Amino acid sequence: MRISGRVDLHVHSRVSDGTGSPADLVREAHAAGLAMFALTDHDTTAGWAEARREAERTGLGLIPGIELSTRLGWRSVHVLGYLVDPLDPGLVAETERIRAARRSRARRIVDRIGEDYPLSWDDVLAQTTAGSTVGRPHIADALVALGLEADRSAAFAGILHPRTGYVEPHYAPTPVDGVRLIVGAGGVPVVAHPGAAGRDRVLPEPVVAELVDAGLFGFELHHRENTPDGARRVAELIERFGLEATGSSDYHGTGKPNRLGEHVTDPAVIERLLARGTGTTPVLPRAAAS
Numbered sequence: 001m002r003i004s005g006r007v008d009l010h011v012h013s014r015v016s017d018g019t020g021s022p023a024d025l026v027r028e029a030h031a032a033g034l035a036m037f038a039l040t041d042h043d044t045t046a047g048w049a050e051a052r053r054e055a056e057r058t059g060l061g062l063i064p065g066i067e068l069s070t071r072l073g074w075r076s077v078h079v080l081g082y083l084v085d086p087l088d089p090g091l092v093a094e095t096e097r098i099r100a101a102r103r104s105r106a107r108r109i110v111d112r113i114g115e116d117y118p119l120s121w122d123d124v125l126a127q128t129t130a131g132s133t134v135g136r137p138h139i140a141d142a143l144v145a146l147g148l149e150a151d152r153s154a155a156f157a158g159i160l161h162p163r164t165g166y167v168e169p170h171y172a173p174t175p176v177d178g179v180r181l182i183v184g185a186g187g188v189p190v191v192a193h194p195g196a197a198g199r200d201r202v203l204p205e206p207v208v209a210e211l212v213d214a215g216l217f218g219f220e221l222h223h224r225e226n227t228p229d230g231a232r233r234v235a236e237l238i239e240r241f242g243l244e245a246t247g248s249s250d251y252h253g254t255g256k257p258n259r260l261g262e263h264v265t266d267p268a269v270i271e272r273l274l275a276r277g278t279g280t281t282p283v284l285p286r287a288a289a290s
């Protein structure tokens with residue numbers, strides 16, 4: 001199948017910590033001139049059905065995906081999984097476990113903040129939609145609604161910064177287990193924003209080798225949070241292991257400055273990604289379908 005046009009491979013809806021509905025995103029993607037985008041909410045596929053309906057109705061292309069939370073020691077590693085089977089038992093069980101751990105972790109963070117600021121769990125729940133994946137962004141939104149922080153970015157630099165002592169990590173599988181889960185569910189794994197913390201914090205080469213053995217497809221090379229030296233290191237790893245390079249916005253609606261389509265992925269890479277994924281079907285852009 002031939003793909004043409006601009007494809008953004010990393011987009012969040014309010015089913016996790018974006019601010020738009022899945023259908024809103026389809027409309028925004030049209031307006032941004034995209035041919036196709038991937039819906040990649042944190043640890044959930046709950047937004048797929050709505051996005052798929054709106055994409056089919058309007059002729060936009062859609063790649064159903066997920067952004068799986070994983071962790072290696074102190075390091076949080078996000079693994080994008082495209083075209084996974086949303087009913088795969090292993091993936092369903094692990095994402096339920098992560099979402100439950102996120103929720104109890106968020107409650108403990110809110111309890112600690114609540115000792116020093118007038119913040120309650122209900123204030124945070126008011127910022128989520130039913131069944132959504134809860135994260136620090138929702139706590140940030142509650143702090144903003146209460147007038148305690150100016151916006152999400154300020155909240156992450158302020159009350160939610162690790163140095164304040166309020167935040168803690170949540171349970172997450174290792175990156176290699178995350179890649180195996182995605183591959184086991186027929187999906188295509190890509191490490192998200194791999195150079196975000198600079199060259200010294202890019203995954204060590206033996207870990208990358210393990211991910212490659214487990215079926216890693218690529219690295220998200222073009223992403224605003226990759227630092228210049230982080231991206232150079234990621235490009236070296238792509239070259240050494242023969243991996244694919246993707247590009248995406250990581251759009252979170254009004255929750256982050258990232259703009260839809262600010263980075264996109266080469267159509268040839270999209271074609272190889274679509275050929276690899278077997279867990280679910282994409283919606284092909286109407287003009288380019290063949």
Ligand code: AMP
Pocket residue numbers: 017134135136137152153156157252255256
């Ligand atoms: P959590 O997974 O609960 O630890 O929260 C991390 C999420 O917060 C990431 O997925 C980002 O989308 C979001 N995030 C991280 N830093 C910022 C920031 N400075 N401004 C807005 N959102 C952020």
Ligand code: FE
Pocket residue numbers: 012017042252
């Ligand atoms: Fe996020």
Ligand code: FE
Pocket residue numbers: 067078192193
């Ligand atoms: Fe991420």
Ligand code: ZN
Pocket residue numbers: 010012067192250
């Ligand atoms: Zn993301």
